[in-house]
Amino acid sequence: MKIAIASGKGGTGKTTIATSLAHSLAGSIKVWYLDCDVEAPNGHLFLNPIFTEQVDAVIRIPQIQPESCTLCGKCVEVCQFHALAKVAKKILVFNQLCHGCGSCTWNCPEGAIVEIPNPIGVLEAGLTKHGIHFLQGVLTISEPMPTPIIRQLKKWKTPPAQALTLLDAPPGASCSVVETLRGADFALLVTEPTPFGLHDLKQMLGIVDDMHIPCGVVINRDGIGNDQVDKFLAEKQIPVLLRVPFSKELAEGIAAGQTLVDILPDYRQKLQHLFEEIIHLVKVSYAK
Amino acid sequence: MNIIISALEADLESPICERFGRAPYFLSVDTETMAWEAHANQATMRAGGAGVAAAQFVIDQKVEAVISGDFGPNAAGALRAATIAMYLFNDDTKTVNQAVELFKENKLANFA
Numbered sequence: 001m002k003i004a005i006a007s008g009k010g011g012t013g014k015t016t017i018a019t020s021l022a023h024s025l026a027g028s029i030k031v032w033y034l035d036c037d038v039e040a041p042n043g044h045l046f047l048n049p050i051f052t053e054q055v056d057a058v059i060r061i062p063q064i065q066p067e068s069c070t071l072c073g074k075c076v077e078v079c080q081f082h083a084l085a086k087v088a089k090k091i092l093v094f095n096q097l098c099h100g101c102g103s104c105t106w107n108c109p110e111g112a113i114v115e116i117p118n119p120i121g122v123l124e125a126g127l128t129k130h131g132i133h134f135l136q137g138v139l140t141i142s143e144p145m146p147t148p149i150i151r152q153l154k155k156w157k158t159p160p161a162q163a164l165t166l167l168d169a170p171p172g173a174s175c176s177v178v179e180t181l182r183g184a185d186f187a188l189l190v191t192e193p194t195p196f197g198l199h200d201l202k203q204m205l206g207i208v209d210d211m212h213i214p215c216g217v218v219i220n221r222d223g224i225g226n227d228q229v230d231k232f233l234a235e236k237q238i239p240v241l242l243r244v245p246f247s248k249e250l251a252e253g254i255a256a257g258q259t260l261v262d263i264l265p266d267y268r269q270k271l272q273h274l275f276e277e278i279i280h281l282v283k284v285s286y287a288k
Numbered sequence: 289m290n291i292i293i294s295a296l297e298a299d300l301e302s303p304i305c306e307r308f309g310r311a312p313y314f315l316s317v318d319t320e321t322m323a324w325e326a327h328a329n330q331a332t333m334r335a336g337g338a339g340v341a342a343a344q345f346v347i348d349q350k351v352e353a354v355i356s357g358d359f360g361p362n363a364a365g366a367l368r369a370a371t372i373a374m375y376l377f378n379d380d381t382k383t384v385n386q387a388v389e390l391f392k393e394n395k396l397a398n399f400a
Binding site: 076081082083084085086087088090092094096097174175 | 331334335336337338339340341343344347362365366369370371
């Protein structure tokens with residue numbers, strides 16, 4: 001089973017919930033943790049894996065062979081990302097706009113395009129002391145495109161069938177989040193009871209609805225802000241699976257790199273219960 | 289000479305648009321006859337690559353110069369490679385018409 005943890009708004013506690021959930025379950029089931037927040041992966045700070053493998057994340061970008069190119073412009077026409085432009089007497093390639101999809105190469109009638117590997121970051125894997133298989137993607141600073149590296153991270157290794165895979169999503173509500181959610185059995189949406197939390201929660205709900213992924217909500221920093229998130233969720237009949245109160249003790253522990261389970265052992269049971277509820281919700285949704 | 293100006297509306301009296309890649313309209317103007325044509329910019333709604341798409345449009349119109357508030361690195365790279373001159377509005381430029389007049393008077397700065 002695959003559970004993606006997403007939020008829209010940054011800093012709501014995706015990684016806190018994802019790493020704590022991983023920690024709480026690690027003793028009883030096989031857990032794989034994929035840090036898909038490739039622009040700022042920080043799950044490792046809480047789970048402390050020892051990385052033993054590293055590979056380059058590469059996209060293949062076109063290089064036009066001028067001796068074969070007839071300047072027909074087909075490659076420019078088919079590029080959905082406008083990574084190519086046809087100017088006076090040549091085709092320009094904008095490497096940083098290229099998603100490496102290969103459409104230009106496939107569609108070139110002259111076979112005038114060769115693809116050259118362009119490394120945009122690395123994929124890393126290792127084990128934690130609790131036996132969690134930890135994988136993360138790290139996008140090189142100044143590289144603008146996180147989506148291809150997330151796609152590669154998800155394809156890199158195949159967890160055993162009975163394993164639980166937790167995908168820690170990047171913040172926001174754009175392509176990189178959609179790529180993380182793709183193929184997930186459940187979306188755990190972490191929010192906070194503030195207007196910002198609610199605004200982005202609505203965006204996330206729009207996305208998971210569109211992708212037909214069942215979801216539930218964790219309200220973090222419960223007690224701050226206002227009651228609008230609760231009212232909204234009650235109205236939409238979206239289950240609140242866990243509330244984590246706003247507390248200095250938790251904040252201090254998290255700042256020191258501890259999971260909720262490290263800080264308050266009660267959370268082991270709370271998070272295990274959360275997982276059971278998720279299994280139930282997934283079953284109900286598949287029965288429909 | 290045929291030039292293109294980024295504009296908010298599809299009219300010669302339109303306010304100029306400071307943005308190039310995501311300008312709502314491009315007005316192509318013949319500076320001798322003042323004949324003009326408005327083109328809706330198809331690149332405005334793109335998630336990425338709007339600058340290159342807009343530059344490609346300008347290049348395909350076979351104009352000699354383009355005037356806007358600024359040019360991003362990708363758009364500027366494409367326009368430069370196509371040897372299309374880039375000019376910037378100045379503080380007096382409010383409408384497309386004014387931009388054309390200031391351009392004719394050589395009062396607009398070249399985008400380097």
